[in-house]
Amino acid sequence: MGVQSPSLQSSLFTLFILSFSLSLSAACEMGFYKPVAGNGLCGKCPHHSHSETRAALSCPCDSNYYRAADDPPAAPCSRPPSAPVNVISSVNGTSVNLEWDRPQDTGGRSDLKYSVLCQKCSGEGGPCGDCASSPGGAGGGKAGGGASASVGGMVERLGTAAVRFVPRQTGLTEPWVTVLNLVAHTNYSFRLLAMNAVTHLSNEPSTYALVNITTNQAAPSEVMEIRQQNTSQNSVILLWHEPNQPNGVILEYDIKYYEKENEAHSYSTLKSKNTSARVSGLKPGTKYIFQVRARTSAGCGDFSQNVEIQTGKAAPLRYNTMTIIWICMALVSGLVTFLAIFICRKRQGYTLPHYPSLLHCGYSKAFQDSDEEKMHYQNGHVSFPDARFYIDPHTYEDPCQAVHEFAREIEASRIKIEKIIGSGEFGEVCYGRMRLPGKRDIPVALKTLKAGYTEKQKRDFLAEASIMAQFDHPNVIRLEGVVTQSKPAMIITEYMENGSLDSFLRRHDGQFTVIQLVGLLRGIAAGMTYLSDLGYIHRDLAARNILVNSNLVCKVSDFGLSRVLEDDPDAAYTTSVSFHIEGGKIPIRWTAPEAIAFRKFSSSSDVWSYGVVMWEVTSYGERPYWNLTNRDVIKSVEEGYRLPAPMGCPGPLHTLMLDCWQKDRNERPRFCQIVTVLDKLIRNPENLKSMDTLCSLNSPPLMERAIPDFSSCNSVNDWLDTIKMSRYKDHFAAGGYQTLGHVISMNQG
Incomplete structure (x- = not known):
């Protein structure tokens, strides 16, 4: 090919420049845009945007995608995020900690923020209203309905409630919040929303994560208007x-x-x-x-x-000097007479008991x-507290009369049995749903009475329901009702998602902090305090008879062995951990020595059992006394052997166990005192140090011995027996002290 002439090269360059200039000034094709007309290059539309005509100056967002007000035209379009995922709730009294993970779809933005909506619900299946409303308030707004602007309005209204959100209720940048000042024993529903800068532009309903919780027991609020x-x-x-x-x-x-x-x-x-x-x-x-x-x-x-x-x-003194002298002489004379009588009785071997000890009963x-x-x-005057006592249903001639007096009858059509989850002494244990008029379905557990039952089995079955129906405490299993008008007969209780405590601990071996374990023990002790205050003796307190719900609240259950066994030689506790004694069966590894040997069941024997439950909890469900036979357990305990502290168990907890296992039942703490000790450990977790550290401290014992409980004293002789002064019964009788009123007046002279 020959060499081109300079004139031809110049012409080709001019043609190239002209073509390039024409392309710069040409209109952009669809899918491209130029912010201003002129010689600029066409740009491709950003993600989730488009141009439907040639010569577009911008690219509008696709359907359901948006740009925030401060987004540049070249920014891709984005959308609201999806709901947060993996929400975890942790209830502590009247507060709850909520944690969650980022939404799976962030909408293409990084400016995520979270808001929390709170609703308070009146009972199982009852209506829910804003936390700022009265209990069971109407309305509550439709969940997630309408634009995000309406959601913001709900959040603003909720901001006026007494409920506190830490660090805040809206605009959260971290995926957690703590909600304080909730009402005890109340159902709450929380809706967690994720938002970004384009959420308010969407007309679609906001998605949310829903979590329902029930608050626990809490101390009362401040007394007002004195x-x-x-x-x-x-x-x-x-x-x-x-x-x-x-x-x-x-x-x-x-x-x-x-x-x-x-x-x-x-x-x-x-x-x-x-x-x-x-x-x-x-x-x-x-x-x-x-x-x-x-x-x-x-x-x-x-x-x-x-x-x-x-x-x-x-008032000004109205007596003259002579009158005052006479009064003083009379007082001195009375004092001398009292001292003479006291010295005389002292010489006769008679000692006045210390009256304040009676005042401080228990x-x-x-x-x-x-x-x-x-x-x-x-x-x-001593005023003994007014106490409500449970009524033993076995005192009724007709067991149906007792169960109908205490428990409500549920129509069988209201119950839908979904699956069998276990077996009990009387029949199968099932999971189901119960719907009452005007309420939503609630999950329930169902104990059924198997076909071919004897009259005695029916009586015992209904008696357990009659006992449960008399209890109302957040740490005692709640009876929903009974079915007796059709077959099979059923006992309906609240459903405890995590099952029995021993199995739950074995499934989560080593996964809890010491404070969490102490919290579990505190709930059990609170439930037993309530039962003992009613004069009720459980007789079978063990981790297998404690149920755990989804909020890790422990509730005392299984009241089948709570009857007076010594009056029922045919009673049998069929579990393999029991031991046959004198016609009945007793769970040896959990039972106090005096109850095994003499059938002396009391609140103090329940305290012994509670000590074993403490050991089960801190050992994550190990078998007490391991592979020892029941006979070896009885012999070892009688000789003074006590279970050692489980691995990692803090010293204060094992000290409390040993207090529960005192041979003298009067030396064991009461359940209310156990609750106090556990509360102090929870408030001061630094006391829950390792075993080695605690053993090196010369600190005083965790528990001092309690003064005996005088509430059961009905006579002077009972009182003297309680304070271990039985040898003075004759002296009191000779002195004319026949009633407790006489004893009280003795120190008023």
């Missing part, structure tokens, strides 16, 4: 209202008071069963500060705000808060 009804020189009558959130049955109120000018030195406390109290023994013309708090089985609430009251001034200083060390009692 006022004085009457004031004299030496006394004040106070009135107040029950807390806005009692969170259970108020057992009593604590009234703390002290002189305003002597605050740093000492104060006194007074207890009252009612919302009023008379505080006596005050100084005339003195300013006092009063505070009141409420107590339930879950513990004490906060003290109220200070209330200042001044007593009346003392009260152990080791479990007393520091602000309760000084107690005042009204007019020298």
Whole structure:
């Protein structure tokens, strides 16, 4: 090919430049765009956008995709994220921790934020309303309905509720939140929404993750509105209202008071069963500060705000000097007479018992808060608490009468049995759903009475339902109702998702912190405190008879062995861990020595069993005493052997176990005291150190021995037996002290 001439080369270059210029000024094809007309290059439309005509200046977003206001035209279009996933809830009293993972679809953006919607529901299957509404409030909004703008409105309304969200309720950048100040024993529903900068542009309903929880037991809220009804020189009558959130049955109120000018030195406390109290023994013309708090089985609430009251001034002295001298002589004469009588009786070997010990019936200083060390009692009288006792259904001639008196009858058509989950003493145990009029389906557990039952089996079956129906506590299994009008007969209880505690622990061996294990034990002890306060003896407390729900709340169950076995020689506990003794069967490894040997079942024998449950929990469901035979267990325990601390078990917990296993049942703690100890360990987790560290400390024992419980004393002789002074029965009888009232008046002289 010949060499081109310079004129031809120039022409070709000019033609190339002209073509390039024409391409720059040409209109963009579909799928491309130029922000401004001119000689700029056409750009391809960003992801999830398009241009439907030539010469497009921008690329609109595809359907359901959006650009935020501050996104540049070249930014890809994005959409709202999907719902958060893998939500985990952890309930602690009246608070809940919620954690979740990022949505699987972030919408193509990185500016994720989260919001939490809270609804409070009135009972199982009841209506739900905003947490800011009254319990069971109407409405509550349709979940996830409408645009995200309406969701934002709901969040704004919820922001006015007393419920607290930490760190905040909306605009969360981290996938967790803690919700505080919920109501105890209440169902809540939380909706977790993920949002980004284009969420508010979408007209589609926002997706959310839903989690339902039930709060646990909690201390009452603060007592409000304390006022004085009457004031004299030496006394004040106070009135107040029950807390806005009692969170259970108020057992009593604590009234703390002290002189305003002597605050740093000492104060006194007074207890009252009612919302009023008379505080006596005050100084005339003195300013006092009063505070009141409420107590339930879950513990004490906060003290109220200070209330200042001044007593009346003392009246001027009206007696002359001679009258005062005569009064003093009379007092001295009376004192000399009293001392002479006391010395005379002392020489005869008679000692006046210490009356304050009677006043402090069942009260152990080791479990007393520091602000309760000084107690005042009204007019020298002892008032024993009003207690409700459960009624033994075996006292009824007709078992159906007992079950219908305590439990509600459910129509069989309301029950849908879905699967068999186990077998019990009387028949199969099933999982099912129950629907009551006007309520949604709820999961339930069903104990059935197998065909061909004997009259005795039917009686025992219905008796268990009659017993359960009398209990109402968050740590005791709840009876929903019974089916007796059709076959098979059924006992319907709440469904516990995690099953029995021993199996649950074995499935999750080593997966819990010590504090979580202490929390499980605390719930069991709280349930047993409630039962023992009702005068109920379980007789078969073991991890296999504790059920665990989805919130890791432990509930005492299985009341089949709670009958008086010594009066029923045909009773049999059919599990392989029991041991045949005198016609009945007893779970030897969990039973106190006096119950095995003499059938002496009591709340104290339940405490022994609770100590074994503690060992089961801290060993993650190991078999107590391992492979020892039942006979070897009885012999070893009688000789003083006690189970050693499981591996990793903190010293304080094993110390508490050993206290529960005291041979003398009067030396064992009461369940209410066990709850107090566990609460202190939960509040001060630094005490739960390793075994080696604790063994090296010369600290005082975790528990001091409790003063005996005098609530069962019906006579002077009973009282003397309890305080181990039986040898003085004849002296008291000779002195004319025939009733407890006479004993009380003895120290009032």
